[in-house]
Amino acid sequence: MACHAQGAPSPGTPNAVRYQFGDDSDGGKGWASPAFDDSSWPAEQQDQWPRPAFYSNGFVWVRFCVPVRSDTAEPLALRVTSLQHELASYEIFVNGTQIGSFGKVPPRPRLESLPRETIFDLSSGLARPGEIAQVTLRLWYPPFARRSGGLDTAAFIFDQSRILHAEEQVVHERALERDLPLILLNVLILLVGYSVLLVGYSSRSRDVLLCGSMLATLPLLPLFLQLVESGIIALSALAYFPLQDVAQIPSMVASVVFIWKINGFREVFFKRLMLAAMVIFNLSSLIAFMPSQPSLAVIVASVIGAVALRTFDVVNVGANLWAVFTVPRNRLIAIAMMLVPGASLLNGVRVVFQGQGTNIFDLTFSFFGLCLASVLGQRAWVEWRARDTLQAEFETAREMQQRLVPTAVDVPGFRIESVYAPAKHVGGDFFYVRPLENGGLVLVVGDVSGKGLKAAMTVNLVIGALRTMPPLPPARILAALNRGLVGQMLCGFVTCCAARIEPDGQVTIANAGHLPPYRGGAEVPLGAGLPLGIHTGAEYDEEQFVLNPSLPLTFLSDGIVEARNRSGELFGFERTLALSTAGSRAIADAAIAFGQEDDITVLTLTRLAGPGA
16 A cells, blocks of 8 residues: 655655544544645554553544555445454544444444454545545544554555455455354364263263363354354454353363363362452453443453463463373373463463454364364263163162062051162162961061162172071071171161061061151150171060051151251151151152152051951
8 A cells, every 4th residue: 555644754754644642523623634734743654553542532543645546447445454453443534524434433432343354435526546535544442452552554445346345255255264164163062062961961970061061161262253253243342252251251160170070189279269260350351341441440450361361271281281190091181171271371362353364272272172072072972881881780780679679569467568769770778578377477677878789789688688588586587687797798787677477466576776667656666776787796675566457567767757858857757757657658759759868668567357356
């Protein structure tokens, strides 16, 4: 571009421009007029001008003399290209007539993030081919753009309107072609992330959920930047900066949680430091970039924000570097996780107005996304398959336990109702009913401490022993089980209650630390006894009472009384006593609805009236 200002500077400076800080909002000073004498204005070379001081109204007027091509024809247009890509609003004048604006200047400022290259159509006769046109810019810089000072520049070209608009369309299409692969890649990573999240949710796998959350949040920021930069989304700065925070906060939070959870780190200081730095950085960016008036807060926020981002990135790199050496199975993940904070430390925070085109941040984020999607996708698949295999094993264990502890059925002379509801796939509660040749029965109800597979394995031992045991008195049953369990349990104990019920209703019962049964709505007085599996020489006392016909005898596990609601209140003994005659299903359903935390077992036995009763 050739540029000659009116009142030309000294020879040898043909590209000088004239500028003046301040404003001529009403045109009274004539700064836009081609007749205005700007010889007293400062001059700069190479089409450059300085930005206004931080504590100023932010305005600067710049005057250029731009030749109009002689080989063109009307209608004409003017293309303005900002080479430094600093956010600024401006009004543009050609030969004293305003032909358009980019954004809005105060008193109601509006900053546009795109486009960088703008075309303004000229009315007929405003500029003619072969002549020199006076181009004047009335620029306003927001506080963050003038905080660091420096020079700004622009390029101007007059040409036929249809040619400039056609070139603009080509540039836009090329930008879209350039950004489309990265956009599609991030969309793909996003879809993979949500798919992994669904798999993790269905399989209830923590590691799969962590991988899914990382992949589902990772592409949000680069996808947002690429959509804005390619022109698919046009935003003002007022909308852009909050949306950038919205796009980057989830991935920052997910990365912190992911690093600590996946590597099993217990040190919380650096985790809290990263989260605090994240909050400070995002709040500082809003304070630094959004105000339209200069203040100390803008300067402080800019400095604090930069320090906070560096802190976040340094701790991020350090934590992953530590994982490289201390958690070998996560080495590839840790290396991939260091790429983005490393690029941020080298390249600074990525914002659209830093310049169009792919930069180190874009390339690193894309490479990081591919690496992490590959590694985490594989990890999620392995975890899901392992979880699926474990699920199948649990289902097999559940089926085996159901065979060992089947739903109780009536036996001659007795009606039996039972409910068995483990807190997990398998549980540690059990009961055993054995009819006797004389028409009576032996009943054993118990609870292994703990839940899940370990407790279920102990249940298998107990039921196996009971099935091979002769019909002994209740105290001897407990003593025999105790001797078999001492030294065989990895940890914990077994509470158990054994009863022998004769056809005439005579009940002999012994207890090993289990909850006493309820008879006709009242608790049976029964000693506690020492739980099984603790001491080899434990002895158990027997108690006797008569069970009248139609009077229910209810045995239950502590999962009933220890059910807990959301406020932390226990189901308790009073509710259990009140429901003790309601039947096994009603008792169990009430406790489950209240808030099940442990395995639940309820067995209700009723002696039927018969001859001689």
